[in-house]
Amino acid sequence: MSVELPVLTAKDFASDQEIRWCPRCGDYSILAQMKKVLPTLGVPKENTVFVSGIGCSSRFPYYLDTFGFHSIHGRAPAIATGVKLSNPELQVWVITGDGDALSIGGNHLMHAIRRNIDLNIILFNNRIYGLTKGQYSPTSPVGVRTKSTPMGSIDNPLSPLSVAIGSEATFVARAVDVDIKHLTYILERAAKHKGTSFVEVYQDCNVFNAGAFYYASKKGVKEDNIVYLEHGKPLIFGKDKDKGIRVNEGNRPEVVTLGSGISEDDLLFHDEQADEPSLAFLLARMKHPEFPEALGVFRDVERPVYDQCVEDQIRQAKETSGEGDLEALFNSGDTWTVE
Amino acid sequence: MASTDVATSENTNGKKKESLESVVIRFCGDSGDGMQLAGTQMTNVSAAFGNDVSTLPDFPAEIRAPAGSLAGVSGFQLSFANHEIYTPGDEVDTLVAMNPAALKTNLADLKRGGTLVVNEDAFEKANLAKAGYESNPLDDERTLSSYTVHKVPMTRLTRDAVAELGLTQKEADRCKNFFALGLIFWLYDRDPTPTQDWVKDKFGRKPQIADANLQALQAGSNYGDSTQTFTVHYQVPPAKLAPGRYRKMTGNEATALGLATAAHLAGKTLFYGGYPITPASDILHELAKLKNFGVKTFQAEDEIAAMSSIVGAAFGGALSVTASSGPGICLKGEAMGLGLMTELPMVIVNVQRGGPSTGLPTKTEQSDLLLSMFGRNGDSPLPIVAAASPGDCFEMAQEAMRIAVEHMIPVLFLTDGYIANGAEPWRIPDVSSLRPIKVEQKTSLNGDDEFFPYQRDDNLARPWGIPGSPGLEHRVGGLEKSNITGNVDYDPDNHERMSLLRAEKVERVANSIPEQEVLGPESGELLVISWGGTYGAVRTAVQRSVDGGKSVAHAHLRYINPFPSNLGDLISRYDKVLIPELNTGQLSLLIRAKYLVDAVGQNKIQGKPFLVGEIVEKIDSMLSE
Numbered sequence: 001m002s003v004e005l006p007v008l009t010a011k012d013f014a015s016d017q018e019i020r021w022c023p024r025c026g027d028y029s030i031l032a033q034m035k036k037v038l039p040t041l042g043v044p045k046e047n048t049v050f051v052s053g054i055g056c057s058s059r060f061p062y063y064l065d066t067f068g069f070h071s072i073h074g075r076a077p078a079i080a081t082g083v084k085l086s087n088p089e090l091q092v093w094v095i096t097g098d099g100d101a102l103s104i105g106g107n108h109l110m111h112a113i114r115r116n117i118d119l120n121i122i123l124f125n126n127r128i129y130g131l132t133k134g135q136y137s138p139t140s141p142v143g144v145r146t147k148s149t150p151m152g153s154i155d156n157p158l159s160p161l162s163v164a165i166g167s168e169a170t171f172v173a174r175a176v177d178v179d180i181k182h183l184t185y186i187l188e189r190a191a192k193h194k195g196t197s198f199v200e201v202y203q204d205c206n207v208f209n210a211g212a213f214y215y216a217s218k219k220g221v222k223e224d225n226i227v228y229l230e231h232g233k234p235l236i237f238g239k240d241k242d243k244g245i246r247v248n249e250g251n252r253p254e255v256v257t258l259g260s261g262i263s264e265d266d267l268l269f270h271d272e273q274a275d276e277p278s279l280a281f282l283l284a285r286m287k288h289p290e291f292p293e294a295l296g297v298f299r300d301v302e303r304p305v306y307d308q309c310v311e312d313q314i315r316q317a318k319e320t321s322g323e324g325d326l327e328a329l330f331n332s333g334d335t336w337t338v339e
Numbered sequence: 340m341a342s343t344d345v346a347t348s349e350n351t352n353g354k355k356k357e358s359l360e361s362v363v364i365r366f367c368g369d370s371g372d373g374m375q376l377a378g379t380q381m382t383n384v385s386a387a388f389g390n391d392v393s394t395l396p397d398f399p400a401e402i403r404a405p406a407g408s409l410a411g412v413s414g415f416q417l418s419f420a421n422h423e424i425y426t427p428g429d430e431v432d433t434l435v436a437m438n439p440a441a442l443k444t445n446l447a448d449l450k451r452g453g454t455l456v457v458n459e460d461a462f463e464k465a466n467l468a469k470a471g472y473e474s475n476p477l478d479d480e481r482t483l484s485s486y487t488v489h490k491v492p493m494t495r496l497t498r499d500a501v502a503e504l505g506l507t508q509k510e511a512d513r514c515k516n517f518f519a520l521g522l523i524f525w526l527y528d529r530d531p532t533p534t535q536d537w538v539k540d541k542f543g544r545k546p547q548i549a550d551a552n553l554q555a556l557q558a559g560s561n562y563g564d565s566t567q568t569f570t571v572h573y574q575v576p577p578a579k580l581a582p583g584r585y586r587k588m589t590g591n592e593a594t595a596l597g598l599a600t601a602a603h604l605a606g607k608t609l610f611y612g613g614y615p616i617t618p619a620s621d622i623l624h625e626l627a628k629l630k631n632f633g634v635k636t637f638q639a640e641d642e643i644a645a646m647s648s649i650v651g652a653a654f655g656g657a658l659s660v661t662a663s664s665g666p667g668i669c670l671k672g673e674a675m676g677l678g679l680m681t682e683l684p685m686v687i688v689n690v691q692r693g694g695p696s697t698g699l700p701t702k703t704e705q706s707d708l709l710l711s712m713f714g715r716n717g718d719s720p721l722p723i724v725a726a727a728s729p730g731d732c733f734e735m736a737q738e739a740m741r742i743a744v745e746h747m748i749p750v751l752f753l754t755d756g757y758i759a760n761g762a763e764p765w766r767i768p769d770v771s772s773l774r775p776i777k778v779e780q781k782t783s784l785n786g787d788d789e790f791f792p793y794q795r796d797d798n799l800a801r802p803w804g805i806p807g808s809p810g811l812e813h814r815v816g817g818l819e820k821s822n823i824t825g826n827v828d829y830d831p832d833n834h835e836r837m838s839l840l841r842a843e844k845v846e847r848v849a850n851s852i853p854e855q856e857v858l859g860p861e862s863g864e865l866l867v868i869s870w871g872g873t874y875g876a877v878r879t880a881v882q883r884s885v886d887g888g889k890s891v892a893h894a895h896l897r898y899i900n901p902f903p904s905n906l907g908d909l910i911s912r913y914d915k916v917l918i919p920e921l922n923t924g925q926l927s928l929l930i931r932a933k934y935l936v937d938a939v940g941q942n943k944i945q946g947k948p949f950l951v952g953e954i955v956e957k958i959d960s961m962l963s964e
Contacts (some may be wrong), residue, residue, distance in 0.1 A: 017826070068814035070818065078648050082637075083646050083655040096830060187616050324599075330767045336387045336388075337583070
């Protein structure tokens with residue numbers, strides 16, 4: 001007997017809450033793409049849970065008509081871990097930001113990723129603290145002047161993707177908020193991956209850090225500054241598709257121009273399934289303006305999934321020891337009787 | 340508590356045998372000497388024999404402090420008796436000291452006329468120096484004249500006993516705790532079978548080591564039986580405990596068992612998120628063994644994640660619990676507040692230890708009561724329950740879970756290092772006699788065509804609408820809520836209303852807890868109020884005073900927030916109130932504030948439990964004022 005599931009649309013995933021992000025915030029686009037993707041995943045609405053921390057992006061769950069948990073600063077991966085372990089049938093998303101995930105919550109992010117628990121972690125990176133009105137974040141570049149760095153930031157930033165890869169991530173991707181088709185594709189891929197999916201989304205905070213990602217999002221500019229990753233294909237970019245990335249003899253990437261003795265075959269070919277994470281790491285280290293920054297799926301490999309391993313051990317324990325029996329448990333060990 | 344009343348005397352094998360009512364023994368030695376093991380085995384055989392037992396393991400925070408040092412001394416005290424006992428005893432009848440440092444730090448607790456058994460081989464120059472002895476105390480008649488002293492060359496005798504087995508000297512020397520144990524088994528006429536079985540099981544894969552330990556055990560026993568040193572040995576007949584089947588239980592074991600039982604009877608998954616910390620880790624260890632009960636244990640990356648994970652698991656529909664101790668509980672505070680705000684059921688176990696900060700990790704204290712009451716931002720009351728004894732952890736863990744689920748609220752369950760590590764006989768309950776917790780999870784709408792996540796029942800509890808239920812999709816979070824809808828609401832009046840409602844919700848827990856009972860007269864001169872692990876000492880002290888014809892009663896609180904509804908009335912029936920606590924007066928503060936009574940505190944902050952005598956003395960002094 002086949003059960004016909006109701007066909008849902010983006011509208012079905014919209015909650016009745018008024019959206020309170022600033023006008024033209026990049027979050028709107030990410031929310032819109034998420035609403036588009038959710039009905040296509042074959043997961044019932046009631047089995048979908050969004051968990052967030054604190055920050056502008058973390059209001060996300062309020063605007064979706066799924067189960068949602070707007071939690072506390074930095075702890076979303078840990079809370080989501082509990083949700084997923086309590087019921088592995090659920091599809092659990094974590095919505096977080098650069099401050100939430102990488103500063104106050106860095107520890108939880110790292111450990112969720114290394115366990116490879118089946119969460120989809122979407123990090124909105126706007127390189128600024130927006131909700132607290134404009135302090136630098138762990139991804140802000142050195143020198144940036146903010147309310148807390150009037151003479152320019154002296155904090156060395158980190159790369160979210162490097163952190164994820166260093167934490168043994170099995171799925172790592174990057175997208176841009178306004179590149180809607182590509183973002184949709186990346187969200188779908190993240191949802192389908194079994195294990196922790198980590199997605200960095202470049203997101204424009206047009207109030208406190210406007211234009212931080214114009215180099216990667218503005219038409220006419222971005223073409224020379226980004227390179228789309230496609231599995232099995234060479235890394236080619238540029239307005240005229242005439243530039244590529246080659247790995248030189250020192251195992252360093254370099255930008256080369258096609259023609260004049262350099263063909264596509266000389267370029268770096270992307271392999272998102274490479275068992276070893278060095279390629280993904282090399283790509284994650286390519287930074288504007290020295291290099292075009294890579295967008296797409298950096299890494300997608302299979303590893304044991306934590307929540308499934310938890311279930312497997314329970315199944316195994318029941319097979320070897322039998323279903324838990326309180327009577328037997330109470331009476332285990334040395335016992336004696338008092339008449 | 341110790342009694343030297345000689346009830347019978349008989350002759351066996353040329354030695355006198357005397358019968359005693361109760362005995363207190365303390366094994367002490369270097370951290371590496373296996374004293375915890377010796378104490379545990381003596382406890383096991385005594386419990387299996389049918390005595391009532393009560394234990395006090397006392398070990399340093401360092402796994403191995405420098406060998407032979409005063410800081411490295413580890414001790415295990417146990418009392419066993421032919422009647423019900425509630426404490427491991429004030430004074431030690433028999434002290435086993437394996438080295439000079441152990442003698443130095445423990446001799447003061449040995450009662451005058453008590454038995455001292457020492458490993459005289461360990462009293463050599465280097466060890467004496469490490470213990471700060473200028474000369475060998477075993478040669479000092481003056482120091483030892485008050486005791487019956489047995490100087491036994493345990494190291495040499497142990498080496499001789501295992502000589503045939505081809506062990507290294509180090510391996511052979513590690514067996515000397517079994518020699519000491521064998522000697523004590525003989526001295527107290529214990530059947531070694533449970534220990535022999537344990538050794539065979541434990542060292543099954545190392546038969547050589549198993550044999551060595553068994554031979555050392557036998558050699559110790561033979562030594563007592565055959566040498567002239569010991570002319571008398573003792574018997575403590577079984578206690579007349581309530582009929583039933585028993586096993587030995589520590590507080591941490593009972594807590595784990597209680598939690599697993601609550602979930603199993605409710606037919607729900609128990610989710611435990613924790614992070615290793617002394618003295619709470621054993622709860623994680625115990626629960627991790629129960630995977631065939633569907634128990635899920637998650638060792639998180641830190642205390643915050645452990646707490647956060649149980650908030651998430653509660654949202655997902657599991658019966659959720661975490662356990663920690665002071666420093667960890669501090670870290671959990673923010674997520675506890677989230678659990679409170681989102682009104683999800685969960686249990687937070689605090690196995691209290693000496694604080695503040697890292698404090699005294701392996702010592703007991705009751706100094707987290709006010710942290711439990713007030714240790715979160717905002718007006719954030721939560722129910723608090725506390726176990727009275729190791730075995731009581733089983734019942735109170737279930738109570739904590741019941742309150743959490745019936746009232747949709749995080750519940751703090753307090754134990755302490757003393758009852759967590761201490762052991763007593765536990766009467767195994769009949770499974771069918773246990774009352775299952777009723778867990779009502781909402782899977783259908785509670786409005787015409789919508790779900791109201793913050794609608795309330797008579798307890799003011801909101802519905803537990805769990806993910807996976809069509810139509811119940813809703814959002815929760817740490818922001819202030821509107822009642823009924825659960826939507827974010829910053830309205831000033833709403834915040835006041837919700838704050839009062841959250842407080843009232845805790846107050847209503849009093850409707851489902853038993854009234855406070857007292858031991859002793861229903862009214863009188865003095866009421867002694869205690870809570871937590873001091874139960875045994877306070878009860879024993881009050882009983883002694885009551886038996887002595889004094890007008891004293893004892894109220895032991897297991898429910899602290901809210902207090903039982905009759906507590907105020909009860910307090911008013913006595914002229915004076917005494918509150919003994921292992922802190923600077925935390926329950927006193929609460930009782931004084933709530934009932935405006937001039938309660939007197941008796942406060943001990945030494946990382947050690949009360950002695951019965953200390954409380955008796957205080958009672959006497961208050962009555963004579």
